[in-house]
Amino acid sequence: MRSPQVVPDPALPSRVTVYEVGPRDGLQNEPTTVPAAVKVELVRRLLDAGLPVVEATSLVHPRWVPQLADAEEVLDALASSLGDRARDLPVLVPNQRGLERALELGLRHVAVFASATESFARRNLNRRLDEQYAMFEPVMTRARDAGMRVRAYVSMCFGDPWEGDVPVAQVVGAARRLVDLGASQVSLGDTIGVGTPGHVVALLDALNEAGLPDDVLALHAHDTYGQALANVLAALRHGVTTFDASAGGLGGCPYAESATGNLATEDLVWMLDGLGIETGVRLDRLVATSTWLAGVLGRPAPSRVVRALADG
Amino acid sequence: MRSPQVVPDPALPSRVTVYEVGPRDGLQNEPTTVPAAVKVELVRRLLDAGLPVVEATSLVHPRWVPQLADAEEVLDALASSLGDRARDLPVLVPNQRGLERALELGLRHVAVFASATESFARRNLNRRLDEQYAMFEPVMTRARDAGMRVRAYVSMCFGDPWEGDVPVAQVVGAARRLVDLGASQVSLGDTIGVGTPGHVVALLDALNEAGLPDDVLALHAHDTYGQALANVLAALRHGVTTFDASAGGLGGCPYAESATGNLATEDLVWMLDGLGIETGVRLDRLVATSTWLAGVLGRPAPSRVVRALADG
Numbered sequence: 298m299r300s301p302q303v304v305p306d307p308a309l310p311s312r313v314t315v316y317e318v319g320p321r322d323g324l325q326n327e328p329t330t331v332p333a334a335v336k337v338e339l340v341r342r343l344l345d346a347g348l349p350v351v352e353a354t355s356l357v358h359p360r361w362v363p364q365l366a367d368a369e370e371v372l373d374a375l376a377s378s379l380g381d382r383a384r385d386l387p388v389l390v391p392n393q394r395g396l397e398r399a400l401e402l403g404l405r406h407v408a409v410f411a412s413a414t415e416s417f418a419r420r421n422l423n424r425r426l427d428e429q430y431a432m433f434e435p436v437m438t439r440a441r442d443a444g445m446r447v448r449a450y451v452s453m454c455f456g457d458p459w460e461g462d463v464p465v466a467q468v469v470g471a472a473r474r475l476v477d478l479g480a481s482q483v484s485l486g487d488t489i490g491v492g493t494p495g496h497v498v499a500l501l502d503a504l505n506e507a508g509l510p511d512d513v514l515a516l517h518a519h520d521t522y523g524q525a526l527a528n529v530l531a532a533l534r535h536g537v538t539t540f541d542a543s544a545g546g547l548g549g550c551p552y553a554e555s556a557t558g559n560l561a562t563e564d565l566v567w568m569l570d571g572l573g574i575e576t577g578v579r580l581d582r583l584v585a586t587s588t589w590l591a592g593v594l595g596r597p598a599p600s601r602v603v604r605a606l607a608d609g
Numbered sequence: 610m611r612s613p614q615v616v617p618d619p620a621l622p623s624r625v626t627v628y629e630v631g632p633r634d635g636l637q638n639e640p641t642t643v644p645a646a647v648k649v650e651l652v653r654r655l656l657d658a659g660l661p662v663v664e665a666t667s668l669v670h671p672r673w674v675p676q677l678a679d680a681e682e683v684l685d686a687l688a689s690s691l692g693d694r695a696r697d698l699p700v701l702v703p704n705q706r707g708l709e710r711a712l713e714l715g716l717r718h719v720a721v722f723a724s725a726t727e728s729f730a731r732r733n734l735n736r737r738l739d740e741q742y743a744m745f746e747p748v749m750t751r752a753r754d755a756g757m758r759v760r761a762y763v764s765m766c767f768g769d770p771w772e773g774d775v776p777v778a779q780v781v782g783a784a785r786r787l788v789d790l791g792a793s794q795v796s797l798g799d800t801i802g803v804g805t806p807g808h809v810v811a812l813l814d815a816l817n818e819a820g821l822p823d824d825v826l827a828l829h830a831h832d833t834y835g836q837a838l839a840n841v842l843a844a845l846r847h848g849v850t851t852f853d854a855s856a857g858g859l860g861g862c863p864y865a866e867s868a869t870g871n872l873a874t875e876d877l878v879w880m881l882d883g884l885g886i887e888t889g890v891r892l893d894r895l896v897a898t899s900t901w902l903a904g905v906l907g908r909p910a911p912s913r914v915v916r917a918l919a920d921g
Contacts, residue, residue, distance in 0.1 A: 299803065301834075302767065302774040306807035306843075455614065462614040490917070491611065493883025494842055495618035520835075522613075523876035523913035524883075527838040530806055531618075558913070564835035571805025571836075601835035601870070605802070 298581050298606060301571030312575045314350060314539045315562060316484070316515060317343050321352040321389055323547025323559055325364050329594050333367040337374045339590060340386065343544060344379070346582035348562070352408065355389035356398045372402055387448060396436045400443055407440050408448040408484075409433050411475060413468045416459035417452055417488075430474050441479040449480035450517065454500065455492030465496075465503045472514075473507050483514055484541055487528065490521025490558045494531035501535045511536035520546070521558030526568055529560070533574075540565060545587030546599030561600030563587065610893050610918060613883030624887045626662065626851045627874060628796070628827060629655050633664040633701055635859025635871055637676050641906050645679040649686045651902060652698065655856060656691070658894035660874070664720065667701035668710045684714055699760060708748045712755055719752050720760040720796075721745050723787060725780045728771035729764055729800075742786050753791040761792035762829065766812065767804030777808075777815045784826075785819050795826055796853055799840065802833025802870045806843035813847045827851035832858070833870030838880055841872070845886075852877060857899030858911030873912030875899065 305311075320340050324331065331339075336354070343351045353375060359366035368388070375383040387406040390396045399407050411429055412418040418426045433449075440447050453460075454468045472483045485500065497516070504514060516532045518525035518540070529540055546561035566578050584603050591598040598604065617623075632652050636643065643651075648666070655663045665687060671678035680700070687695040699718040702708045711719050723741055724730040730738045745761075752759050765772075766780045784795045797812065809828070816826060828844045830837035830852070841852055858873030878890050896918050903910040910916065 299773075301803050301805050302808055304805065304808040304811045306810055309807070491613050491883075493613050493616065493880050495621070495884045496614055496616040498618055499616045521913065521917045522879050523832075523838060523873065524880055526835060527842045527880055530839045530842055558917075561835065567834050568805050568836055568839055571803075572807045601833065605833045605870075 298584070300580065301567055303571060303573045305573035309533050309572060309574060310536065310538050312538065313533070313569055315348060315565060315569075315576050315578055316539055316541045317348040317351040317544060317562060318517075318541050318559065319343065319544035319547040319562065321355050321365070323543040323545075325355065325362050326548035326559075327364065327594065330364045331593060333370045333374065335590075335593055336367070336371045337378065339544075339586070340371075340375060341378060342582070342586040342589070344382075346586055347577040347579045348583075349577055351386055353386040353388055355391070356395035357389065357391045361391075369398065369402070372404075376402070387446075390436060390440075392432065393436055393439075396440055399440075399445075404445070406446045406448070408450060409436060409475075409480075410450045410452065411471060412453055413451050413471045414453045414457040414460050414463055416457055421452070430478065433475070434478055437479040446481050447479055448482045448484060448515075449475035450484045450486055451475065452486040452488040454485045455487040455496055456489055458489055465500050468500060469503045469507045469509075472504055472509055476509060476513065481513065482539065483509065484517045485514060486517040487519050487525075490519035490524060492518070492528055493524055494527050497528045497531040498535055501532060501537065512538065515539035515541055517541035518560045519558045520560050520564075525558075525560035526564060529565060529568070544583060545590060545603050547587075547590070561598070561602065563600045563602035567602045610896070612892065613879055615883060615885045617885035621845050621884060621886065622848065622850050624850065625845070625881055627660055627877060627881075627888050627890055628851055628853045629660040629663045629856060629874060630829075630853050630871065631655065631856035631859040631874065633667050633677070635855040637667065637674050638860035638871075639676065639906065642676045643905060645682045645686065647902075647905055648679070648683045649690060651856075651898070652683075652687055653690060654894070654898040654901070656694075658898055659889040659891045660895075661889055663698055665698040665700055667703070668707035669701065669703045673703075681710065681714070684716075688714070699758075702748060702752075704744065705748055705751075708752055711752075711757075716757070718758045718760070720762060721748060721787075721792075722762045722764065723783060724765055725763050725783045726765045726769040726772050726775055728769055733764070742790065745787070746790055749791040758793050759791055760794045760796060760827075761787035762796045762798055763787065764798040764800040766797045767799040767808055768801055770801055777812050780812060781815045781819045781821075784816055784821055788821060788825065793825065794851065795821065796829045797826060798829040799831050799837075802831035802836060804830070804840055805836055806839050809840045809843040810847055813844060813849065823848035824850065827853055829853035830872045831870040832872050832876075837870075837872035838876060841877060841880070856895060857902060857915055859899075859902070873910070873914065875912045875914035879914045
């Protein structure tokens with residue numbers, strides 16, 4: 298299989314953690330709901346491809362995300378198949394009830410999903426912006442007390458479909474609050490994919506100034522406007538070493554109007570491989586996994602790398 | 610229409626020249642041949658959108674590129690419609706015969722298309738690598754003597770489908786020869802889109818060392834593996850200020866197996882607009898042009914920005 302010529306850039310980190318969101322964020326945004334057995338196989342294959350962190354599912358009420366209604370079935374099957382390792386797979390918990398289920402399952406890594414903007418807090422959480430922290434506080438405290446790692450997503454960091462521009466200071470405020478509540482990592486989401494590299498640098502500078510160094514941050518770039526990898530490169534040069542991506546570009550179906558445009562893990566790994574940056578990911582296995590899943594979903598993977606390698 | 614939040618990065622140049630290749634490189638690689646009147650309208654609309662340089666067509670034998678068989682008809686119509694300005698539109702001339710036609714038409718800017726690799730020189734020009742210079746020499750000398758600007762494309766700079774990796778020194782050798790023959794600008798083509806940002810930096814460093822500064826260079830990035838904008842960002846940071854792109858991603862049809870994957874001008878301009886870098890391009894007019902042309906071609910534009918704005 299074709300691979301990039303390896304030419305490192307000494308200004309960049311030598312190692313990166315790819316945080317795989319396909320089974321949760323990707324499948325949650327696909328129009329087709331896949332059976333639990335496919336989800337289990339997907340997670341298993343992603344781990345087998347060397348991805349160090351795979352967010353497995355979301356313990357959300359089935360009414361809100363019917364695509365992931367079988368979360369507990371999936372987690373049980375993963376525990377049977379992977380043993381203790383399954384307990385380290387991060388799982389999204391939207392609220393107290395979700396956390397209780399995560400605790401019962403013995404999970405060690407959960408994530409909460411916050412908003413940087415008033416509009417999206419209202420639409421997604423049905424709360425005012427400042428009320429979201431009141432909702433997360435008991436969840437995060439309990440998780441931390443139980444020894445869990447807690448990741449916090451912050452969405453709409455680079456733009457909001459209703460509000461337009463989002464001030465950097467507003468994102469810094471949200472990230473700061475979430476770290477104060479116990480988040481060990483904050484994932485900065487460019488939910489609508491409008492961000493550009495100077496914006497990434499300005500936000501990271503402001504977060505560093507507020508006492509949040511690059512090593513507690515992750516970038517969750519969307520490729521809706523084709524900017525994801527350029528933004529990753531800017532963050533990488535700044536010092537960020539964790540990047541979210543979705544296998545095959547799952548959740549960003551190029552034929553759906555509502556394409557969310559998750560950055561494809563393969564496109565990210567191609568760049569990192571070319572830069573000689575270690576990720577532990579085997580691109581050939583990853584491409585095979587996304588090609589298999591595209592067959593299940595009955596449409597080509599949005600990832601450019603997957604399509605180029607399939608053509609070639 | 611949605612636009613990116615403007616956040617400049619002081620490490621980057623403040624002004625960039627977008628070199629539009631859609632009417633030539635884009636249409637040449639589309640399966641559908643469009644009428645001359647559409648080509649003329651396309652060039653006119655691209656100029657109207659503020660693109661400072663629009664490569665209009667190729668004076669190649671119709672047998673090789675039937676899509677552009679009407680080159681002289683197009684150039685005549687552009688001269689009627691645009692007057693003297695039409696003479697500054699660059700046109701590809703593959704050989705002496707093409708140059709004679711360009712001279713007869715009073716053109717002031719031509720381009721030649723060279724290869725960095727033996728395999729592609731043989732396939733594209735039916736010549737050995739060193740023989741291509743013998744072919745270009747009289748063309749470039751005559752053009753220069755006539756006061757024309759001469760751009761030289763170098764293809765396969767970052768990888769070759771038959772040879773695999775392409776040594777940086779080999780690309781430097783080709784670029785050096787072409788500048789010695791009179792090229793005022795060398796466009797570094799990532800023809801198969803495999804390049805990554807460290808490779809871009811290493812090549813630019815080597816070219817600078819060989820006496821070719823960034824201001825005689827352009828980057829012609831392809832998005833086949835999703836790397837184009839990250840590579841542009843790396844080159845921009847290095848000091849390159851001319852970037853080739855194709856309106857709407859023309860020539861990189863996402864549904865064709867042979868997608869060449871030209872970087873879409875809109876995706877490039879979105880990033881440059883976000884960085885506050887002046888280009889003179891009006892994104893709204895450009896998107897309207899690509900949307901119109903997609904209608905003529907009967908398929909959506911490959912550009913992510915065009916698709917996102919059409920959806921929104």
